[in-house]
Amino acid sequence: MNCSVCGNEVGEQSVATQVFRRHGVIVTVTGIPTVAVCPFCGNAVLDWEVAQQIEDLVQPLFHWSETHTLPKPVITVTFPEAQLLTV
Numbered sequence: 001m002n003c004s005v006c007g008n009e010v011g012e013q014s015v016a017t018q019v020f021r022r023h024g025v026i027v028t029v030t031g032i033p034t035v036a037v038c039p040f041c042g043n044a045v046l047d048w049e050v051a052q053q054i055e056d057l058v059q060p061l062f063h064w065s066e067t068h069t070l071p072k073p074v075i076t077v078t079f080p081e082a083q084l085l086t087v
């Protein structure tokens with residue numbers, strides 16, 4: 001498989017960190033299980049279902065910021081890496 005960003009061959013199954021910014025809220029998700037990570041540019045290849053689950057996870061956080069008046073939070077979500085390879 002080749003990286004969709006830089007075209008080099010991607011590496012092994014690994015974990016990635018993605019940062020989501022919406023409505024002034026910043027959500028950093030670490031430990032996302034990936035199909036592969038490009039060793040050249042760091043682009044992570046995610047399984048569609050995994051990407052969808054991450055989206056379902058962060059979406060309510062962005063929705064919260066739209067409906068509440070507290071300052072926009074900076075949120076970090078961490079998946080425990082030890083359990084990842086069985087995903």
Ligand SMILES: [Zn+2]
Nearest residue numbers: 003006038041
């Ligand atoms: Zn790449």
